[in-house]
Amino acid sequence: MLQGDRLLARLHQLQGLSRSELVRACGYATQSDDGREHLHFTDFYEAVLEAKGVHLPGQGGRWRASRSAQGRHLSFNTHVHFNGNLMVGRAYTEKLQLKPGDQFRIHLHDGEIRLTPLEPADAGGDGATP
Known part of the structure; x- marks a missing residue:
């Protein structure tokens, strides 16, 4: 599509x-x-x-x-798991072409959670440059 x-x-x-x-x-x-x-x-x-x-x-x-590899419709709905985590499924990460190790900054604003991808240079953690 x-x-x-x-x-x-x-x-x-x-x-x-x-x-x-x-x-x-x-x-x-x-x-x-x-x-x-x-x-x-x-x-x-x-x-x-x-x-x-x-x-x-x-x-x-x-x-x-859209359908994931498993044939389900993506619904943009999830729930908080027993341990307090939120799950974003593989179908979503594949749609966004995310790879293991990709890092994000978490923003909380007006009751929303937003993820902003970090550039490799930003992902160092302390913000210091080499």
Whole structure:
């Protein structure tokens, strides 16, 4: 499924096609086990809106319709585990192309937790430069 700038560029190339053809050409079609095609118009339209910078409240954003390697829908929901930890699953880290060892700064603001990737030079811990 195309997303972001790649989706917008492809739509520009495909001007004049029907809506169904656009959905298919941008990768928002699947086939069921019995061979029937399913066009995912809602997921396509949400991806177009997201690519154009329109973020609808209450929506999971551009990855809502994505599937992880295990076939589950990403929901952007989690819970606090018995030990107080929050889990961010592999499907999310793969979507963001994160690798083991990547480091983040944690920001708490207005009841939200935000993670900002650290550059390798920032990841030293004490802020001192070599």
